[in-house]
Amino acid sequence: MSQTDARDLVGHLKQVLLDLNAHPYPAIANPPETPKRASVALILRIQPHYAHPQLHPPAPASHETIDSFFAHDWVQHGDPELLFIKRATRIGDKWNGHVALPGGKRDAEDADDQVTAAREALEEVGIDLGHDSAIAVGNLPQRVVTTSWGKVPLMVLCPYLYLLTSPHYPSQRLQPTEVASTHWVPLRALQSPALRTHEYADVSARLARSELGIKRCFLQAMLSSMMFAAIRLLPANSTYCATIPAFIPEAPNAASQPPLLLWGLTLGVVSDLLEHIPPHNALELWTYPTFTNWDVRFVMWALSYRFRSQKALEMRTTEDPATVGTVQEVADLPGIQEETAPEEPGKEGYRPGEVGIAGLGVGRHWGRTGRVKMLTRGAAVNSMLEGYYPIVRKAVATALVGRIAVAALVATYLWRAYKASS
Structure with a gap:
């Protein structure tokens, strides 16, 4: 990226942060019988x-505003970066080694969700997000995280944005049981189409839990892996926890470290931020999850064709300012009005979003008015998977029935051929 492009990115980021600071997203209430809440911190900085x-000693963050910070010459010519963590390896943790954002579950002592984000960042990576070190910008859309392919809500996830005001990398103290390493990644790398890739995951256990009567080993043999959209991270600066057992390889010819891949729920949160920033291409660079086996992939493509077409039309329509001026215009888009239940005056409804392993579908639906705000504020990427997981379950069942039927036909043909020849 040229220096001119970098300056444009800094200018765009300033406007996005000002907007998020002035217009925070509303809080989402917990679903019934789901008391858990968690927060993550998106920590931004500018690399000179x-x-x-x-050239001059930086002023304390408490003396800075977003406007005054971006007025500095070194900021205007700098390179925005976002902090990621790589999870430490723990027995029984299904997210071992995954890329994530600093964060964790809300404690009873936390005054609110934002306090949770700051506390977890300090505990996990040792970065103080207090008023003397960072500007608390605001939040991104909250979402209801689900399991069993959108059937069971687990918790509400609350992302918060912070902007470090120092030109120097902050000192870090990584929690060995939680964090193996941290990585500062330029925003321009996150926006690059060249770094888009896929992550492959075994989802047979999740399907086996959600579809009664189907064993995991059978699903694993029939379905292979599932492909999810991902970004290959190129860190500008990394910090490693030297006290974890895996820091020094046990063998001289140990396998090389796999690439850092941003995918799933964390990609969904980061995509919310990227979709706010020009060229607003987080949607275009993202792909729907599918399976590696060609027959299951074809069935999913066929069954989801109308769904994907409606979502594409919905997204294209909301990009036109002339089409989002009123509630009625957005509500009349394909698939919108049918999904939005009538509300009582003065009361906003709740409908949990589907944030499973793929991460982009969210529960950011705090009523009819809130849905319009969601679609008109440039973060519509979160609605792309809304309603997709029921299609996944249907496609898997259809493909499995089709395979069994084909196997039965082949077996019948071979048996008849054998009987005829004997």
Whole structure:
């Protein structure tokens, strides 16, 4: 990216942060019988360009506003970066080694969700997000995280944005039981189409739990892996926890480390931020989850064709400012009005979103008015998977029935051929 492009990105980021600061997203209430809440921190900083260093001692963050911070010359010529963590390896943890954001579950002592985000960041990576170190920008859309392919709500996830005001990388203290390493990744790398890839995951256990009567081993043999959209991370700066057992390889010819892949729920949260920033291409670069086996993939493509077409039309329509001026215009889009239940005056409804392993579908639906705000504020990527997981379950069942039917026909033909020849 040229220096001119980098300056454009900084300018766009400033406008996005100002907007998020002035217009916070509303809080989502917990679903019935789901008391858990969790928060994550999206920690941003600006890396100064070599030709435009920071010449004067930085002012405390408490003396800075978003406007005053972006007025500095070193900021205007800098490179925005976002912090990611790589989870430590723990027995029984299904997210071992996954890329994530600093964060965790809300404690009873936490005053609110934002306090949880700051506390978890300090505990996990040792970065103080207090007023002297960072500007608390605001939040991104909250979502209801589900399991069993959208059937069971687990908790409400609350993302919060922070902007570090120092030109220097902050000192870190990584929690060995939680974090193996941290990585500062430029936003321009997250926006690059060249770094888009796929992650392959075994989802047979999840399907076996959600579909009664189907064993995991059978599903694993029949379905192979599932492909999810991902971003290959290119860190500009990394910090490693040297006290974890896996820091030093046990063998001289140990396998090389796999690439850092951003996918799933964390990709969904980051996509919310990227979709706010020009060229607003988080949707275009994202792909629907599918299976590696060609027959299951074909069935999923066929069954989801109308769904995907409606979503594409919905997204294209909401990009046109002339089409989102009123509630009625957005509600009349394909698939919108049918999914939005009538509300009592003065009361906003709740409908849990589907945030499973793929991560982009969210529960950001706090009523009819809130849905319009969601679609008109440039973060519509979160509705792309809404309603997709029932199609996944149907496609898997259809493909399995089709395979059994084909196997039965082949077996019948071979048996008849054998009987005829004997």
